[in-house]
Amino acid sequence: MSNAEEQVTQSILCIPVQCESIDALKILIVGKTNGEYLVAGNILMNSQTKNFFEIQFDEHDEQMQQAFTYAGKVTGISDSCLDQIADHNYVVYLISNDIGLEGARALADAGLAILKTAGLGVKVESAGKAFDRESWEQLVNDDEYDRLFDLFVIYSLTNEDGSVYSCGMHNLGYKDTIVYGEEFQDAASLIRIFCYYQLLEDPEIMPGQTFSPEVGAPVFVIEEESDPPYKDHDLFTNPFGMWKMERVGTDN
Known part of the structure; x- marks a missing residue:
């Protein structure tokens, strides 16, 4: 894993809400969480863990339902949720600079607190999910750590050249992965297994090493990807980098 202390990035949650006013929402957050979460200025703080997040409030966004429809395809977001989102009147953004597994867990908990207060759904802006x-x-x-993966990472995006890649691993403090030369389902499965392996084992991975998802399965060589698919997208860019995986014996 890359040295997170040398990188700067953010994890961002977007939560449309239905409430009387922003001031009323701030009061509700305290009441609904029994004082566990407090809002002071532009900070949301967990009074028990002392974790804190930047919190921003926006007015109704006409594009919100469409954004959730697109980002919810991979998760099977419900039509009833999308209907409710169409009627939101404010939007809450939670922003965390605490990148890594523990930071992601804290942000996920904070997002749930807003949901239980007045939230209608959650979009991980830093993954598009x-x-x-x-x-x-x-x-x-x-x-389980794999549930943080399910919350913050997409592992089945495709390029025109047929390569398959992940987006959002930076939310957990790791590199993303791209696989070349494999069928879509095989590539997506390989990415998921490889990402789980990193979350569970936290191995030291070096370019040139090989990986196989199971005994008897194809072997893949791991290299640095020099041209990530979303390198120009601020929210999706992974400052830790991206691993490139190709089957051993493939001509580059």
Whole structure:
């Protein structure tokens, strides 16, 4: 894993809400969480863990339902959730600079607190992935690290050249992965397994090493990707970098 202390990035949640006013929402957050979360200025703080996040409030966004529809395709977001989002009157953004597994867990918990207060759904702006309330809560309440992967990472994006890649691993403090020369389902499965391996084992990976998802399966060589697909997209750019995986024996 790259040295996070040398990198600067953010994890961002977008949460449309239905409430009387921003001031009313701030009061509700305290009441609905029994004082666990407090809002002071542009800071949301967990009074128990002392974790804090930047919090921003915006007015109704006409494009919000469309954005959730697109970002919710991979998660199967419900039509009822999308209908509710169309009627939101404010938008909450939670911004965290605490990148890594523990920071992601804290941000996921904070997002759930806003959902339970007045939230209608959650979109991970720094991955392009959206959830309805029930799905977010179910995943947050599972303590396994792979659930953080399911919350913050997409692993099945495709390029015109047929390569398949992940987006959002920087939310967890790791590089993303791109796979060349494989069928879509095989590539997506390889990316998911490789990402899980990193989250569970935190191995030291060096360019030139090889990886196989299981005994008897194809072997892939790992290299640095010099041209990530979303290098010009501020929210998706991974400052840790991206691993490139190709089957051993493939001509480059």
